[in-house]
Amino acid sequence: MITPLLEQDCAPIYTMHDVHSKIFKCPIFRVTPRRATRLFIALMLALGWLGRADMLPAQEKSLLWKVSNDKNSIFLLGSIHYLRKENYPLNKAILDAFAASKTLVLEIDLNSVAPEAAQRVTLEKAVYRDGTTLPQNIAQDTYQLAAQRASDLGIDLRIMNPMKPWFAALTLVAIKLQALGLDANAGVDRYLANQAKRLGKPTRGLETMEFQIGLLDQLSKKDQELMLRETVTELELLDKNINEIVQLWLKGEGDQLAKLLLAGMMEYPDLHQKIIVERNRRWLPEIEKLIQQASGAMVVVGAAHLVGKDGIVEMLKAKGYSVEQK
Numbered sequence: 001m002i003t004p005l006l007e008q009d010c011a012p013i014y015t016m017h018d019v020h021s022k023i024f025k026c027p028i029f030r031v032t033p034r035r036a037t038r039l040f041i042a043l044m045l046a047l048g049w050l051g052r053a054d055m056l057p058a059q060e061k062s063l064l065w066k067v068s069n070d071k072n073s074i075f076l077l078g079s080i081h082y083l084r085k086e087n088y089p090l091n092k093a094i095l096d097a098f099a100a101s102k103t104l105v106l107e108i109d110l111n112s113v114a115p116e117a118a119q120r121v122t123l124e125k126a127v128y129r130d131g132t133t134l135p136q137n138i139a140q141d142t143y144q145l146a147a148q149r150a151s152d153l154g155i156d157l158r159i160m161n162p163m164k165p166w167f168a169a170l171t172l173v174a175i176k177l178q179a180l181g182l183d184a185n186a187g188v189d190r191y192l193a194n195q196a197k198r199l200g201k202p203t204r205g206l207e208t209m210e211f212q213i214g215l216l217d218q219l220s221k222k223d224q225e226l227m228l229r230e231t232v233t234e235l236e237l238l239d240k241n242i243n244e245i246v247q248l249w250l251k252g253e254g255d256q257l258a259k260l261l262l263a264g265m266m267e268y269p270d271l272h273q274k275i276i277v278e279r280n281r282r283w284l285p286e287i288e289k290l291i292q293q294a295s296g297a298m299v300v301v302g303a304a305h306l307v308g309k310d311g312i313v314e315m316l317k318a319k320g321y322s323v324e325q326k
Contacts, residue, residue, distance in 0.1 A: 061252035061325050062091040063303055065313055067287075068322040072294040074287070075101060075326075076312065078257075078303035080249050081187040082177055090188070091250070093326040098192055102201070102296035108212065109205035110193040121210055125217040126167035133161045134168060138225045142232075146172065149232040153179060165224035166216040169231040176238055189300050206283050206301070215275070223271065249303060252325060258308035277310045284315050291321070 063078035075097040089095065098104070128137070134157075135143045143157075146168060150157040153175045160168045184190060196203050219227065241260075248257045266272060283301070290297045306313050317323050 062093050063249055063252045063254060063257075063306065064091075064094055064097055064326045065306075066097075066322075066324045066326055067291060067316055068324075069291055069320075072291050074290050074295065075298040076287070076306065076316075077188070077298060077300045078249070078254075078306040079188040079300050080246065080303060081189060082182040082184055083186045083188065083191075083246075084181060085183060085186050087186070087246075088191070090191070094188075097326065098195065098298055100296075101298035103290075103298070104192055104196040104201055104203045105290065105297050105299045106189050106193060106203065106205055107207055107301050108209050109203050110190060111197050111203045112205070113209055118209060121213055122167075125213050126163050128162060128164060134163055134165065135161060137221065138165055138228065142225055142229045146228060146232045149235050150175075164217070165228040166219060169224075169228040170216075172235065173231060173238070176235055180239060180242070192298075192300060206286055206299075207279075219271075254307040254311075254313070254325075257303060258311070261304045262308050272310075276304060280305055280310060280312050280315060283312065284319075287312065287316070288319070 065076045067074050067076050077094060077097070128134075147157040150160075150172060153172070155172075155175060157168075160171060163171075193203060195201075245257070245260060248260065262272070262276075283305075287299055289295075290299065301312070305311060308314070313323055
């Protein structure tokens, strides 16, 4: 999901021009449901005092699997979409898998998405087209709480008044991540996409940017407000939760990640089905084709899509594939 990241020094008076120019200064990527802080962390970020990946003990696994049938194999990596630059280099197993792969397959082909197109498509969905505004579409107490959290981050929420709740929720999380020192350009998928481009390695996507944006925009008015309210209610927990999530990711502890990342979503089974399970099922035949066609691919998707009983790893095991964590 292309999500805008606002500057921290926004002026106190805003126009639609400000929305177009300032909000889209730094596009970032991802998908989220309710319990936005937990799932958003799961899909998008990592922080904190993390320790470098190359400082992990040699016996530590990563969130990387080799998936094989009788003849062919691919690599499957669970990504964290935000990291600090000091978290590099990545685990040697990940770097070796990337080097051995012929093609890089991402949720979205990041090397084919132009920033201008991302801005255009996002605005087409994120801005109200019926003449209403954010405060007219959510409860007053929800708006006031969001305005307070935005103010705590140095942002006047009025800049997002033309925008829908899902957009406001993701943007506030993005601002918080920036305040915590996170860098979208240091995310695992972005890093690998850049390396693939530098090396001339082909890249492709399992989905389009338009699909991911539409996924959030199709949420009901009630679910969008709930997403915003949960985001601003739990925003302060980001600092406390991210370190644990990243350490689990670095160590490849999928079972523990599943408990931490998916607990909130399970309270909302409809959203869990739409955001996680249905997309996993849609991706599964595409991943199987990559194996059967001897593509030599490395598939990189958000970590929340791989872990848990409905994750792609378990789906592949159920189909009879050999799945080895590296």
